[in-house]
Amino acid sequence: MTRRIVPKLSKEEYEKNFSDVKPPLSKDAALLEANRCLYCYDAPCIEACPTHIDIPSFIKKIATNNLKGSARVIMESNIMGGTCARVCPVEILCEGACVYNNIKEAKPIDIGRLQRYATDYIFENNIQLFKREKDNGKKVAVIGAGPAGLSCAHKLSMLGYQVTVYEKKDKAGGLNLYGLAAYKITNEFVEKEIEYITSIGGIEIKYNQEVGKNVDIQDLLNSYDAVFIGIGLGKTPKLNIPGEELEGVYDAIQFIENLRINPLEKVSIGEVVAVIGAGNTAIDAATQAKRLGAKKVYIIYRRTQNEMPANIYEYNLALKDECEFLWLTNPTKIIGDTFVEAIECIRMELGEPDSSGRRMPIPIKNSEFLLKVDTVIKALGQISYTNFLTKIQGLELDKGRIKVNPETMQTSIPKLFAGGDCINGGKETVNAVQDGKLAALGIHKMIFS
Amino acid sequence: MVDISSNFVGIKSPNPFWLASAPPTDKQYNVERGFEAGWGGAVWKTIGNPIVNVSSRYSSIDFGSKRMVGINNIELISDRPIEVNLKEIKSVKKHWPDRAVVASLMVESKKEAWHDIVKRTMDAGADGIELNFGCPHGMSERGMGSAVGQVPEYVCQIAEWVVEVSEIPVIVKLTPNISDITYPALAAKRAGAHAVSLINTINSITGVDLDSFVPRPIVGNASSHGGYCGPAVKPIALNMVASIASHPDMKDLPISGIGGISTWRDAVEFMLLGASNVQVCTAVMNYGFRIVEDMIDGLKNWMEQKGFKKLDDFIGLSVGKVKNWGDLDLNYKVVANINQDKCIKCGLCYIACEDASHQAISYFKDKYTKKYEIIEKECVGCNLCQMVCPIQDCITMEQRNIGAPYMNWAMYQEQNK
Structure with a gap:
C-alpha cells in the first residue's frame, strides 16, 4: 500500500490557488472607497485598531492624493502597516467598528485595502518616511x-x-x-x-x-x-493519542511554514486531510491543504461553532474553500502502519463550563467512527x-x-x-x-x- | 392623468423640458436624438457669424467621487455657417412639428445685422428667438454676449431692434455676471421682449493644474476664464429667477429657468420660484439625452401626488415665500433633535456644532456606549447638524412655540427703543 498523495498541480494552478486573497485596490477603486469614508469624529475604527492608527485621517489623505502623508499616518502608529493591511482580521477590528455597520445593509469601509493602497505606494516608490535620531549612547x-x-x-x-x-x-x-x-x-x-x-x-x-x-x-x-x-x-501541543508519530501527521505551524519557505510543488498533501482544531491557524492550514489540491478537508473540533476560536472571516474562507467542519468531534486514534490511513474520532457533547468559561466537551460513549484520511494536521494552538x-x-x-x-x-x-x-x-x-x-x-x- | 404640456409665450411643447443652447443642440443630429429621447424643445446653439474654437475647451470641478459638480467652458458660439444651421432648423421643425425649436442668436451690435438674422430665422420656421446676451468669455471681448448683457441700455437697444422685426416670440437670455439681475431683465421688458431666460454661465476659473501651474482648461501654456454651469450654480440661478419673478414690475414676464437642472426635482424648484419652463445642458453633457425620461416621469408622479393637473397649477407657488430678511419672524424657533435609534455615532454633528456653531451638542462616551445629544438651551436651530448628518431623518429640526407672536426686525427695533 502506498500513501494517497495529491499529484502536483500545474504552475498556473498553484499561482491561481495561492494568489492574493485580497488583491490591491486600483487607484479608481481606492478613490471611490476613500471618498465614501465619513471622516467620523472620534472614529470607532481608531479605537478598534490595536495600534490606534488615525484611520479617517489616512483615508482622507488618500482622497486628496496625499499618499505619502497617508502612509506616514499609518506607519507612525504601526510600522508594519503594510503587513497588517494584508493579514489583519479587519472584520473584527477596524472594519467591524466602522459606523457604516450601523446602517442597515450598508457596507463598512474597506479599511484594510485602503491601508494597503497607501503603504504600497511608499514601498513601490522607495520613500523612507522615518529618520533615526542622533545616537543617544544607549x-x-x-x-x-x-x-x-x-x-x-x-x-x-x-x-x-x-x-x-x-x-x-x-x-x-x-x-x-x-x-x-x-x-x-x-x-x-x-x-x-x-x-x-x-x-x-x-x-x-x-x-x-x-x-x-x-x-x-x-x-x-x-x-x-x-x-x-x-x-x-x-510548538503545537501533542494530541497524546496513538499514531501521532506516523508519516503524514504534521504540526500546523510547520505545515504553514513549509508552504512559505519551499516552492509549493515541493509540499505534498494527502488526498483527504483532517485538520484538528478550529482556530485561525487551523483554517490557514485547512484552506491551504485544499488549495494544494486535497480532495477533501475536514476541520475537526471538539466543541461547536459557537466556541470556535477562528474569526468569522477565516471561517468563511474555509467554507468558500469547501472545507467541512466536523463539530463536537474529537480524534482518538490515528491509524496506519507507517503512514496515516485513517483517523478514529469520537462524538462529543457539551457539559458544564470549564475554566475558560466555555462549555466542556464530553465524549459520548461508543460513538467512535472512522474517517479515511491521508494527512492529519494538528492545529491546537502553540x-x-x-x-x-x-x-x-x-x-x-x-x-x-x-x-x-x-x-x-x-x-x-x-x-x-x-x-x-x-x-x-x-x-x-x-x-x-x-x-x-x-x-x-x-x-x-x-x-x- | 396630469397634463405636463407647456405653452411658453405661445411656444408649445409636450413638456416643459427644453435643451438649452449649448453643445447638445449644436446640429440637427443631436437635436433629433434629443427629441427622440423625449425632450420637449431645444434652443439651438447660438447662431452667428461662424467662429473658430480652441481645442481643450471644458473643465470641471469634482467633489469627492462626484464628477462634474460644476463645469466651465471657453467654447464660443456655433462654428458652422448660419445658412447650415438655419437649413437644419427647418428640417428638424418639419420632422418634429410638436416640439419647440428656438434659435439662439448673437451677431455684432448693429441694427442691420440683427434685422437680417432675425428675418432669416423666421424664414427657417423657428418657433422663437433667444438673444444670447450672456456668454462671459470670448464673444464678450468682441463686444457681444455678456458685454451686451451687462449694460441694461444695450440690452434694451438690441432687444428693441429684434422685437421691431420679429413676428415670433423673443426671449432675452440674461447673464448672471452682474450685480442685480433685475436691471437687465427690466431693460428686456422695456424693449418689448416676450420673456427672459436665465441664467447664462457664470464667469469662472475651475482650478489650476498643480504640475504645470496652468489653470484649466489648459490651452498650451495658458487658459482663459470661462462660463460656469452645472449643479453647483443652481442656488445662484434659483435666487435670480426668484428675484425677477417677485419683482413688482415683472410679475407678468415669463421666465425660462436655466442653471444646474439635472432632475425633475430641480425643475420643479425652478418652476415653483416662477419659471414657466426649464432648460438643461450640463446634465445632458454628463449623461446624455436619456435623463429626460425620469424628468418627465418624476414630474408627473409628483404632480399627481400633490394633486396638480397642469403646470400652471404650481408655477410660481413659492414666489411669495421669498421675502426680505427684515420680514422674517424673529420669534420662530426650531431646535435640533437627534433620533438615538437612527444615530450611527459618526460624531459629525458634534464636531460641526462644537467647532463651527454653538456648542449645543453633548458627547457622552464610556467603554460601551457613545451618545450625542442636543443641549436644547444652547441650540439656536441653525440646521448645521442636520445638514452634516449622513442619515436620513436622524436629526430633525423641531419647532418650539415660545409663546410670542410674530415679530420682525422693524417691530423688534420698535420694541427695544
Whole structure:
C-alpha cells in the first residue's frame, strides 16, 4: 500500500490557488472607497485598531492624493502597516467598528485595502518616511525578529538607541514570514518591509542566535541598558493519542511554514486531510491543504461553532474553500502502519463550563467512527517556551505567559520588557506591533526619566 | 392623468423640458436624438457669424467621487455657417412639428445685422428667438454676449431692434455676471421682449493644474476664464429667477429657468420660484439625452401626488415665500433633535456644532456606549447638524412655540427703543 498523495498541480494552478486573497485596490477603486469614508469624529475604527492608527485621517489623505502623508499616518502608529493591511482580521477590528455597520445593509469601509493602497505606494516608490535620531549612547537587545521585536527595534532606533536583535532562525520576520497563509502575504513583501524597518540604521540583526542556547539572557541583561523579549510561542501541543508519530501527521505551524519557505510543488498533501482544531491557524492550514489540491478537508473540533476560536472571516474562507467542519468531534486514534490511513474520532457533547468559561466537551460513549484520511494536521494552538522562561530568575509568568505592565510592557525584571505572543498567548501581528512600540516607549521612559 | 404640456409665450411643447443652447443642440443630429429621447424643445446653439474654437475647451470641478459638480467652458458660439444651421432648423421643425425649436442668436451690435438674422430665422420656421446676451468669455471681448448683457441700455437697444422685426416670440437670455439681475431683465421688458431666460454661465476659473501651474482648461501654456454651469450654480440661478419673478414690475414676464437642472426635482424648484419652463445642458453633457425620461416621469408622479393637473397649477407657488430678511419672524424657533435609534455615532454633528456653531451638542462616551445629544438651551436651530448628518431623518429640526407672536426686525427695533 502506498500513501494517497495529491499529484502536483500545474504552475498556473498553484499561482491561481495561492494568489492574493485580497488583491490591491486600483487607484479608481481606492478613490471611490476613500471618498465614501465619513471622516467620523472620534472614529470607532481608531479605537478598534490595536495600534490606534488615525484611520479617517489616512483615508482622507488618500482622497486628496496625499499618499505619502497617508502612509506616514499609518506607519507612525504601526510600522508594519503594510503587513497588517494584508493579514489583519479587519472584520473584527477596524472594519467591524466602522459606523457604516450601523446602517442597515450598508457596507463598512474597506479599511484594510485602503491601508494597503497607501503603504504600497511608499514601498513601490522607495520613500523612507522615518529618520533615526542622533545616537543617544544607549544599547538595547531585542530577542526575536518577529513583529514585536522588529517594531520595538524600529521605535528604539528612531529614538536614538543602538539595537541588537538576536534571531534564532536565519531570516527575520517571525510569524510574518513563517506563520501566515501564503495567499495572504508574500515573502517578498515581508522581506521588503523588514528592509524598510532596518534601513533607518541603528539596528543590527544577529541570525542563528538562540537565547537560552548560544546566547545567555543574563549576559544580555548585564551588557545592555534594556532587553526586549519577543520570542513568540513554541510548538503545537501533542494530541497524546496513538499514531501521532506516523508519516503524514504534521504540526500546523510547520505545515504553514513549509508552504512559505519551499516552492509549493515541493509540499505534498494527502488526498483527504483532517485538520484538528478550529482556530485561525487551523483554517490557514485547512484552506491551504485544499488549495494544494486535497480532495477533501475536514476541520475537526471538539466543541461547536459557537466556541470556535477562528474569526468569522477565516471561517468563511474555509467554507468558500469547501472545507467541512466536523463539530463536537474529537480524534482518538490515528491509524496506519507507517503512514496515516485513517483517523478514529469520537462524538462529543457539551457539559458544564470549564475554566475558560466555555462549555466542556464530553465524549459520548461508543460513538467512535472512522474517517479515511491521508494527512492529519494538528492545529491546537502553540505552547509557550515555559522551559526557557522559568529559568529566567525573577521573571513572573501567568499560565506560561510573561507578565507585563500593560502600559510599559515592563516585566517583573526592571530591565526586561516583553511583548507579542509570549505575553498574550497568541494574537495578531497588529497586537505584537503595538506591544513592541509600547515597550520601546517604556524602555525610553525607564532610561531617561 | 396630469397634463405636463407647456405653452411658453405661445411656444408649445409636450413638456416643459427644453435643451438649452449649448453643445447638445449644436446640429440637427443631436437635436433629433434629443427629441427622440423625449425632450420637449431645444434652443439651438447660438447662431452667428461662424467662429473658430480652441481645442481643450471644458473643465470641471469634482467633489469627492462626484464628477462634474460644476463645469466651465471657453467654447464660443456655433462654428458652422448660419445658412447650415438655419437649413437644419427647418428640417428638424418639419420632422418634429410638436416640439419647440428656438434659435439662439448673437451677431455684432448693429441694427442691420440683427434685422437680417432675425428675418432669416423666421424664414427657417423657428418657433422663437433667444438673444444670447450672456456668454462671459470670448464673444464678450468682441463686444457681444455678456458685454451686451451687462449694460441694461444695450440690452434694451438690441432687444428693441429684434422685437421691431420679429413676428415670433423673443426671449432675452440674461447673464448672471452682474450685480442685480433685475436691471437687465427690466431693460428686456422695456424693449418689448416676450420673456427672459436665465441664467447664462457664470464667469469662472475651475482650478489650476498643480504640475504645470496652468489653470484649466489648459490651452498650451495658458487658459482663459470661462462660463460656469452645472449643479453647483443652481442656488445662484434659483435666487435670480426668484428675484425677477417677485419683482413688482415683472410679475407678468415669463421666465425660462436655466442653471444646474439635472432632475425633475430641480425643475420643479425652478418652476415653483416662477419659471414657466426649464432648460438643461450640463446634465445632458454628463449623461446624455436619456435623463429626460425620469424628468418627465418624476414630474408627473409628483404632480399627481400633490394633486396638480397642469403646470400652471404650481408655477410660481413659492414666489411669495421669498421675502426680505427684515420680514422674517424673529420669534420662530426650531431646535435640533437627534433620533438615538437612527444615530450611527459618526460624531459629525458634534464636531460641526462644537467647532463651527454653538456648542449645543453633548458627547457622552464610556467603554460601551457613545451618545450625542442636543443641549436644547444652547441650540439656536441653525440646521448645521442636520445638514452634516449622513442619515436620513436622524436629526430633525423641531419647532418650539415660545409663546410670542410674530415679530420682525422693524417691530423688534420698535420694541427695544
